[in-house]
Amino acid sequence: xxxxxxxxNEKFGVYYPAAVTVGNPVPVKNVAKRLSQMCTxxxxxxxxxxxxxxxxxxxxxxxxxxxxxxxLGTFRYTLKTKGVADExxxxxxxxxxxxxxxxxxxREGAQTKGSTATRSLVPTGIEWLPYDPAMEEAGGGxxxxxxxxxxDDGTFG
Numbered sequence: 001x002x003x004x005x006x007x008x009n010e011k012f013g014v015y016y017p018a019a020v021t022v023g024n025p026v027p028v029k030n031v032a033k034r035l036s037q038m039c040t041x042x043x044x045x046x047x048x049x050x051x052x053x054x055x056x057x058x059x060x061x062x063x064x065x066x067x068x069x070x071x072l073g074t075f076r077y078t079l080k081t082k083g084v085a086d087e088x089x090x091x092x093x094x095x096x097x098x099x100x101x102x103x104x105x106x107r108e109g110a111q112t113k114g115s116t117a118t119r120s121l122v123p124t125g126i127e128w129l130p131y132d133p134a135m136e137e138a139g140g141g142x143x144x145x146x147x148x149x150x151x152d153d154g155t156f157g
Contacts, residue, residue, distance in 0.1 A: 003131040020131040061101070072121070073105040 007018040032046040057067045057075060066076035080098040084090055105121045 001127040001129055004128050005131040017128075022131070022136055068106075071106060073103055076102050078102045 036043040
């Protein structure tokens with residue numbers, strides 16, 4: 001199950017639902033444990049691969065390539081920059097404020113005009129519940145097994 005809260009946009013004067021993330025992020029050890037239970041590789045093997053993945057991805061992106069992980073999506077570098085009015089003042093080093101990684105979730109299904117495509121990381125039928133801060137306080141909010149999405153109870157969050 002996922003959670004939302006009512007948020008207010010002062011600029012437009014409207015209320016809208018906003019997704020809420022509860023507890024601490026699920027640590028890579030939990031992800032590796034879950035993956036090793038779902039396939040034929042050991043926990044240590046999964047941890048080794050996941051540990052090397054960021055470096056390999058950064059190396060490919062530093063070569064100007066994007067990295068696509070099937071079933072997940074595509075990663076690529078983008079730049080946050082400031083512009084200059086005169087082309088003579090163009091200086092890449094001075095104008096780049098930040099290098100960021102853009103992630104685009106993989107699409108599944110038809111991608112033609114008028115058809116429906118879904119993102120692979122967004123399953124259909126997500127149960128959305130109003131967020132109650134007291135729920136986290138009662139559970140400790142420590143990111144333990146009772147945290148939605150931790151996978152310790154065999155559910156997907």
